[in-house]
Amino acid sequence: MSAEAPPLPATPWRSNLSRLTRLPGVFALAAVLVAFLVGLLLVVAMGVPLGKAIPAFLSGAFGSGYAISASLNRSVVFALVGLGFILANRAGLTNVGGEGQIAIGGIVATAVALYGGVDGLPLGLPFILPMLAATLAGGVWGGIAGVLRARVGTNEVISTLLLSFIAVWLLYWCVQSEHLLRQPMTTSATLPESAEIPHSTQLPLLTGSYATPVTIGLPIMIVLAILVAVVLARSGLGFRLRAVGLNPVASARAGIRVASTIVLAMFIAGALGGLAGAMMLQGEQYTLKTGFSSGYGFDGLVVGLLARGSVSGVLSAALLFAFLRSGGIAMEMSAGVPTALVMVIQGLIVIMIAGAAYWLERREASA
Amino acid sequence: PSYAEEPLKVGILIPGSKTDHGWMESGYDGLVAAQTKYGDKIAVQMIENINYADMDQALTQLASGNGLVIGVGGQTQASVYKIAKRFPEVKFSVVGGNKVEEDLPNVAGYDVKQAEIAFVAGAAAAMLSKNGAVSYVGGLEIPSIVNAGAEFGNGARYINPDIKYFENYTGDFDDVAKSKEATLAAIAQGADVHYHILNLGLRGMEQAAKEKGTHIIGSYTDYCGTDPLYVAYSITGVGYQVQYAIDQAVAGTWEAGYKPFGLAMGPQASDMIVCEGTPEMAEKLKAIMQDILDGKITVLEG
């Protein structure tokens, strides 16, 4: 079951380009505006003066170097998961396991940073190695779903969803048990968290200042985004992904290794999720705790879904959701508007864009 | 017309829901009490329901605009210590904070000491139980909660060595259905007085007790007389500690460092009240509390 089953065997003879650029751009903007409008109405309905809520939102989102940096860091996580999603989706696979892949990435990054003997290594290896290990582990976690899909035919929506829940509770277990990642129990009240990772394993800040704590995660993500864009548009892998996504049987018949393409696609998606987890841990949280993944995997999934296959779509949606959350936090603090409002806006955007997508595509095809 | 005094700016981060009927709400109650007390003298910014990934940002924003920042709950501790380093001029208080290895000059940790009062609650439960069986339901299996459970059992056995004691952890302070089933399971074993460290999950325990005619010892705040289901209350001063932080900051006596609350800080911080208890009961409980303070009875931390 592919998330984007082609409605017709033969719609896309209009160029893909026009479909990807024209449609989501204009329409997504309209959807965002409408959602914000509804949000404003709700604010008014709750009796909060707009004159208070809007400035709070804006200052929270864009008001300081810190706010912008925090939003950018968050968007990196969303974007990585989203990039993985669209890549796998090109092969007809729907990876809804971002949350679990983040959790696994966090677990492994913590383990390596704390116990991998990386502290003290030269050349940035202390922070690079945990990231690589987390990437690999996330890849394996995603790859499991790929193997199941390729070998047993298990629907990957289902397996990745289940793997997510399993990973989240695995993380719970890891920080509960002293034999695993829990910090040494100095007193009987030691919290069930990992110890803080050493400073050398934390991601360097681009500016070097906590006032604008953008980590090197941002440039890494941008490089990966470009890479994914090139892979999808121009590479042999991109071609194989598309072929397998559109018709696995015919692809197999023509000599494309379908099983390994599927596993690879899921591996990459999982790896990007794992990397996102490492960045959440090494970039900001520094200790692993239950609830570490914070639902970012699901946000990243929604980002990927909204992007409808395009890398620029992923980046825009990731930025939108990241800044939306920053604004929401400030709005609650300064204007007393519950952050639940952000969820309403987010949900509306998702529904409107998803709802209109096929309809617009359809109208264009029959025009 | 007096000169306009700059109000003390207080930022408070409640990681869970301020309406959880438990820990978080208790902390929020403390804030409301302080607001009533000080009126315009304090200005408050509050945020609730914050997950780990957003906690640093929320704390940073609170720290950027306030002189005192309070984190309600041990789960804010790691984040507070991180952010506090970046805002040396801002005071931070962690309610439910533990001892840490390296103290910061601008962070105070207030230890709630739930295990102490749980021991006393166990003693009270043993006195109130008719069946000779009591039970405890905790949310997450974290040390303070587990230790409190253990001490509740110890307290019960202190009064009645043969008492049966059942404990359970639902994995979620707010899961109503699970805490109901956990309580029902204990009732099936004969338990007739229940203690808990739960938030919204308490509703489930109430429902079970109501259906089966058993009784509950409440936590956090004294509500004696409002609900016949509750035969006693243990006071755990989460709200008191929020007030304490604000009081101290307003008075200019705020101090960094670890501070154990519990029984040592008096009945507002920690106490045990049996709603329709006999004088002997009250006497006995008082004695136990004194023994704990004197170190004659030692209890786990948390």
Added chain:
Amino acid sequence: MTWEMLAVFIGSSLRLATPLLLGAVGELVSERAGVLNMSIEGMMLTAALAGAVGAWATGSPEIGLLAGLLAVLPVAALQAFLTNGLRANQIVTGLGINILVLGITTLAYREIFGARSRETIPGFDKWSPPVLGDMPVFGEAVFQQVWLVYAAIGLVLLTGFVLAHTALGVAIKACGENPRAVDKSGLSVTMIRSGAVMFTGFTAALGGVFLSIGDIHTFTEGMTNGAGYIAIVAVIFGNWRMGRTVIACLLFGAATALQFQLPAMGIEIPNALLIMAPYLLAFIAVAGLVGRQNAPPALTVPYWRA
């Protein structure tokens, strides 16, 4: 384990399984018709809140139930319209609706009940069937249940019968297997699928109402806490068959109930493992370790006539 404990364990498993069962029955129908209805989580949450509000405002849990059913209508209609009218991606719309509903119910709960309500919400009374309820140990512990538990069993039987032995059942299953065949036979795929989604709304509403005013008489923010997703997992674990889905729900209920029995029996198992159990079991099932999975071929695939 004593008989009493066993009885309590069974009763507890039943209660924990009931919301899953109610959700899963509807989800099964919708998935058999080809719609993976992720928004079941949001549907349950909507009904849980509306049920609580209705019961609290009128003092009558029956009116609460009605309110729950009515409140789900727009949610289900939205899901039906998006997936069958607009042919939107079913997973995206489902997740979108869940996010939206979580936001709206949280805001609404606070607007209606105020920030810190200690209001008691009236709920359904227990009821026990004549003969069974009088059984010695088991009568009270197992059979004394809110009538919704019995309604769930009835609903399962009825739905099972409709799927297996009526023309409607054939049409529903056909929509999930080969919607083109349905269209060419003169039936409307859109109508049948939308109907199936609305039915999911109906059963999810019963499940949500059971959560809030059936068993525990309260509402808490986000109280479904993934019950909808577990219902979906149960359908998958059940291999899209009614019998196995019911067993899956009972199994998941029992796995949760076991958490409360094991400590009493002195058995130590990491809590994480028990909580993980339903997911782990379902994963083992879908990994093909217990036989082949037969998902409806057209599941999640929107249908276009040409």
Added chain:
Amino acid sequence: MLQLEGISKRFGALAALSEVHIDFAAGEVHCLLGENGAGKSTLCNIVFGVHEADSGSMTLDGAVYRPTGPAEALGAGIAMVHQHFSLLEDMSVVDNLILGQGRGVLKRQEWAEKVRALGERFSLPLEPFARVGDLSIGERQRVEIVKCLMREPRVLILDEPTAVLLPDEIAALLAVCRRVAANGCAVILVTHKLAEIKQVADRVTVLRGGVVVTQSTEPEAEIDRLVEAMIGRDLGSLSGVASGAVGAEGAVGAFEASHTPDEAGEGAEEVVQIDGLTVRDTAGAVRLDNVTITLRRGEIVGVAGVEGNGQSELGLVLAGLLPATEGKVFVGTRELTRATPAEVTAAGVGIVPEDRHRVGSIVAMSLTDNLLLNRVERFTRFGLMRRGAMRRTAEAMIGRFDVRAAGPEVPFSSLSGGNQQKAVLARELETEGLVFLVASQPTRGLDVGAIESVYRLIREACARGVAVLLVSSELDELIGVADRIVVLYRGRAVGTLPARPENRPAIGAMMAGHAQ
């Protein structure tokens, strides 16, 4: 009874139908004839309400008829059998019939009775409780027809119903058409096969490029004129085999002329050994039973047999898509017994699969992509696709194999069926180091012109020394093209005979299981 007046239908820029006027009369079998893409299916779909006409009108018994969907068509008494079945494979025959016709609680036994009764009346025997997925193609077709007949339609549309049927089944189907027409129903039959037209048609309408080019009320006498109208050129320009395959006049005489002499293969080296191949399905049933076939360079071996007797499995095993349970396959010196599809391709084996949409092509990708699908690596450098080189190669192939398309980058789905088949064949024939070509049902559903091209391409490959295994359910086609014919029956190779017209009865007998 049913009149079409000035019906036009466009798909984007393409005019699928222009100003079509046709009358369909009760009691008549009315055949629609036309090349691939002539608009026959589109016409049927408009009548059945699947598509809406852009302009024009229809009247049914004098009343305006304007269906917005199949439901209305069915309500008006119009039923249709599509070439591609729309059956519920996982359900029983009865449940398939109940869909759309049953109401309320089902009485399956009563339906089963109806099925039996109808089966007797029209000689369409069916086991009511059999699972459709287990039925042969012919039986499935019967289910589709019974489904329609059960509604007692006034207009019955059959879109290419015979393309997948065996001679006996075709005869039976045509008999059904006659009987249904005799009951006062208007039957619309789409077919490419002239023999069928001669047998059953009361009236023929020929479409070309969406336009009605001619009509005839005496098709038997005017068959040549109709064919010429259909293909737009002289009948004499066609080879005997091609016209034979569609049942045109003079076919048998032409066989000899076109036939590759048997001696051609004699003495040439053996390049393909299929040795004791056995396949059991997941249920353990034997699908292919100890089949041994050897092919020499330049030889065409035909595989005949009633559909479902192991041909599909044979094709899948050779393509590397189905593992053999026992036996061996050698091509040249390489063993390909358990080879992956990639290894099969690398060994110089070209595969033209029987299902060209599901296995043979990726319809949503471009013509270029489909032409080069089996050698993508050739066109990647440093992991990137060399689009320019791909395009040039594709253009060359398009020219060489005469694939008619609007351009190399159009989606594969926009090609007509015949051109799609040519493109698949082109790709497989261009397989590097081609020594062995497996062509399964390569002309199914194609019009005469397209069939002609397919044969020509296969013969050219032979001339270059390629061994060809031609799997077909058209016996005439095999006799005309192959050197030898192996007959499969119940998964076993029951006999091998030279492909000569005089062996036709013997081969037919073997196919029916009456072998020695």
